[in-house]
Amino acid sequence: MTRSGQEYLEALRDGREVWLDGERVQDVTTHPAFRASAASFAGLYDLADDPAHHPVLVQGGVRRAYAVPRSYEDLVARRRAFRTTAEASYGFLGRTPDYLAAGAAGFAAAPAVFTGDTFDGAEHALGFHRRLAEGDLHGAFTLTDPASGPGEDDLTLRITGERDGGIVVRGAKTIGTGAVFADEILVGTIEPLADDDLDHAVTFSLRLDTPGLKLISRTSYEGRSRSVFDHPLSSRYDENDAMLVCEDVFVPWERVLTYRDPATTGAIWWRTPxxxxxxxxxxxxxxxxxxxxxxxxxxxxxxxxxxxxxxxxxxxxxxxxxxxxxxxxxxxxxxxxxxxxxxxxxxxxxxxxxxxxxxxxxxxxxxxxxxxxxxxxxxxxxxxxxxxxxxxxxxxxxxxxxxxxxxxxxxxxxxxxxxxxxxxxxxxxxxxxxxxxxxxxxxxxxxxxxxxxxxxxxxxxxxxxxxxxxxxxxxx
Missing domain, CATH: 1.20.140.10 (Butyryl-CoA Dehydrogenase, subunit A, domain 3)
Structure with a gap:
C-alpha cells in the first residue's frame, strides 16, 4: 500500500539524530532548515493518491519503481513514473523515493549475487526490497568514504565486532543525499576493495532512529532562503546532503546484505541491475x-x-x-x-x-x-x-x-x-x-x-x- 504525505511526515518524527550548525534538530518536519523540503517530499507521496497520477505511479498496490521490469514496455512504464515524480520538483530533487526503490528492485532481480563464500545475504536482500516496497518507504544511501590519509582507516565505516543477533559498526560515510528525509539508509561501498579488506566489506540498511547513528548536515539552503518569491527552488527543494556517523551501532543480521566479503560487496551494484x-x-x-x-x-x-x-x-x-x-x-x-x-x-x-x-x-x-x-x-x-x-x-x-x-x-x-x-x-x-x-x-x-x-x-x-x-x- 502507498502512504499519504501526512503519514510520511509523521514517520520522520522518530527522534533521529540530525545536527546542523552545532544544534541537534528535534524535528525535521518543523525545523526552518528542513520543513519545506520535507513537505515537498510529502507531496510526492500524495501524487500516488491523485487519480490522474495513480495509474502511472502505482503497480500492483506498490510504487511502480519497486517492480522488477519484465519487458521493454515495463521499462517505458517505469520511466513515465520517473518523469511524473521528477516534474513535481522540476528535476531538482534527485534522490526522491523512486531512486533507491529502483535500486532495491535491482537487488530483487538477481538475489543470488548476494550469496558469497562465507555469508549468504540473498534472503536479506529480498527482505530489504519487500520491506521498502510494502511500507512505501523512502530510502537513501551513502556509499562514499570520508577523505583520509595513510593510517587513518579508522575514519571509514567498518565492522568492529559481532553480538548476539547482529554486528557492530563504527565510522563514517559521506554524501548521504536526502538522508535527513529518509525512512531508512542503505550503507555500503561501491568502490573496489582489496581481497583482504574484510572489515570494510559490509552492506546494511538501518532506520534513521537507530541508537548511535548521527547525521551531520551541510548548510541548509532552505534555511538561508528569505522567501519562496526570492528563492523559489532552494526554499522548497533542498534535499540536503549529510555525513553519516556510526558510533558502535548495532545492526541486526536480517538487515545485513553483505558481510566481510569484498567481492560480493562490490558485485551487488554491477552484477545486479x-x-x-x-x-x-x-x-x-x-x-x-x-x-x-x-x-x-x-x-x-x-x-x-x-x-x-x-x-x-x-x-x-x-x-x-x-x-x-x-x-x-x-x-x-x-x-x-x-x-x-x-x-x-x-x-x-x-x-x-x-x-x-x-x-x-x-x-x-x-x-x-x-x-x-x-x-x-x-x-x-x-x-x-x-x-x-x-x-x-x-x-x-x-x-x-x-x-x-x-x-x-x-x-x-x-x-x-x-x-x-x-x-x-x-x-x-x-x-x-x-x-x-x-x-x-x-x-x-x-x-x-x-x-x-x-x-x-x-x-x-x-x-x-x-x-x-x-x-x-x-x-x-
Whole structure:
C-alpha cells in the first residue's frame, strides 16, 4: 500500500539524530532548515493518491519503481513514473523515493549475487526490497568514504565486532543525499576493495532512529532562503546532503546484505541491475531538469525582447538540442534493454548507453548553465534584495517603474529572474552543478568504466577492416 504525505511526515518524527550548525534538530518536519523540503517530499507521496497520477505511479498496490521490469514496455512504464515524480520538483530533487526503490528492485532481480563464500545475504536482500516496497518507504544511501590519509582507516565505516543477533559498526560515510528525509539508509561501498579488506566489506540498511547513528548536515539552503518569491527552488527543494556517523551501532543480521566479503560487496551494484536502475531514474530526471532550464531560458529571452535575434535563437536551438540528447539517452537505454540472469530477473536498461549517459550529463550540464547565463546577461546581477521592495509604499513604485520591460511588468520579470538566479547562480545552483558532474562518481572512474562497457572491440574491428582493405599496391 502507498502512504499519504501526512503519514510520511509523521514517520520522520522518530527522534533521529540530525545536527546542523552545532544544534541537534528535534524535528525535521518543523525545523526552518528542513520543513519545506520535507513537505515537498510529502507531496510526492500524495501524487500516488491523485487519480490522474495513480495509474502511472502505482503497480500492483506498490510504487511502480519497486517492480522488477519484465519487458521493454515495463521499462517505458517505469520511466513515465520517473518523469511524473521528477516534474513535481522540476528535476531538482534527485534522490526522491523512486531512486533507491529502483535500486532495491535491482537487488530483487538477481538475489543470488548476494550469496558469497562465507555469508549468504540473498534472503536479506529480498527482505530489504519487500520491506521498502510494502511500507512505501523512502530510502537513501551513502556509499562514499570520508577523505583520509595513510593510517587513518579508522575514519571509514567498518565492522568492529559481532553480538548476539547482529554486528557492530563504527565510522563514517559521506554524501548521504536526502538522508535527513529518509525512512531508512542503505550503507555500503561501491568502490573496489582489496581481497583482504574484510572489515570494510559490509552492506546494511538501518532506520534513521537507530541508537548511535548521527547525521551531520551541510548548510541548509532552505534555511538561508528569505522567501519562496526570492528563492523559489532552494526554499522548497533542498534535499540536503549529510555525513553519516556510526558510533558502535548495532545492526541486526536480517538487515545485513553483505558481510566481510569484498567481492560480493562490490558485485551487488554491477552484477545486479541496481546501478543501471539508478541511472534510468537519474537520466530521466536529468532530461526533465534540462527541459525546465531550457524553458527558463526561453522565458528570460522573451522578457528581454531578444528571443527573435538570430544569435539568441541559435543559442536556444543549442539548448533544445541538449534536451533532445538527454531524451535520446533515456530512450536508447530502454530500447537496448538486456535480460537479467537469462530473463529470470526480468530486463534492465542497456549498459553501454546507460554508462555513456553519465559522461554526457556531467559534461552537458555546465555548458547548459553557462549558455543560459549568457542569455540572461547582467539582468541576474542587479535584482532587488527582496520581493518586499515591491510592496514598500515609497520604494515599490520605483521598482515597478524601472525593472519592467515592454509587456513584462516588474513583478513578473523579477519573479522570473529570481527563479533564474536560484537555478543558475545561487549557492544552491552551485551545489546542483557540482552534483550533476560528480554524483555518478569522478570522471576518471566512469570514463575508465566506459572502455570496458562500450563497444571498443567493434570500433577497432571496423577501423581495422578499413586498414585491411588496401595496401601499397592497391589501385583506385
Amino acid at each position: 541496481a546501478y543501471l536502475n539508478f541511472v534510468h531514474q537519474s537520466a530521466t530526471r536529468f532530461w526533465t531538469k534540462l527541459e525546465f532550464l531550457t524553458g527558463l531560458a526561453i522565458l528570460v529571452a522573451r522578457s528581454h525582447g531578444t528571443d527573435k535575434l538570430p544569435p539568441v535563437t541559435q543559442a536556444l536551438g543549442r539548448l533544445l538540442g541538449m534536451v533532445a540528447q538527454a531524451k535520446a539517452f533515456v530512450l536508447g537505454a530502454e530500447a537496448s534493454y538486456e535480460e537479467v540472469d537469462g530473463g529470470r530477473g526480468g530486463v534492465r536498461p542497456g549498459q553501454e548507453i546507460s554508462f555513456a549517459q553519465r559522461i554526457m550529463a556531467g559534461e552537458l550540464y555546465p555548458r547548459a548553465v553557462q549558455d543560459i547565463k549568457l542569455l540572461a546577461g547582467g539582468s541576474l546581477i542587479q535584482l532587488p534584495a527582496s520581493g518586499r521592495d515591491l510592496l514598500h509604499p515609497e520604494l515599490g513604485p520605483l521598482v515597478r517603474q524601472y525593472f519592467r520591460t515592454p509587456g513584462h511588468p516588474a513583478e513578473d520579470r523579477l519573479k522570473l529572474l529570481k527563479l533564474a538566479w536560484d537555478a543558475l547562480g545561487s549557492e544552491f545552483a552551485g551545489r546542483h552543478e557540482q552534483y550533476e558532474r560528480f554524483y555518478h562518481g569522478a570522471p576518471h572512474v566512469y570514463l575508465t568504466m566506459q572502455t570496458w562497457a562500450g563497444s571498443a572491440d567493434a570500433c577497432e574491428r571496423l577501423a581495422q577492416a578499413c586498414l585491411d582493405g588496401y595496401g601499397l599496391g592497391t589501385t583506385r
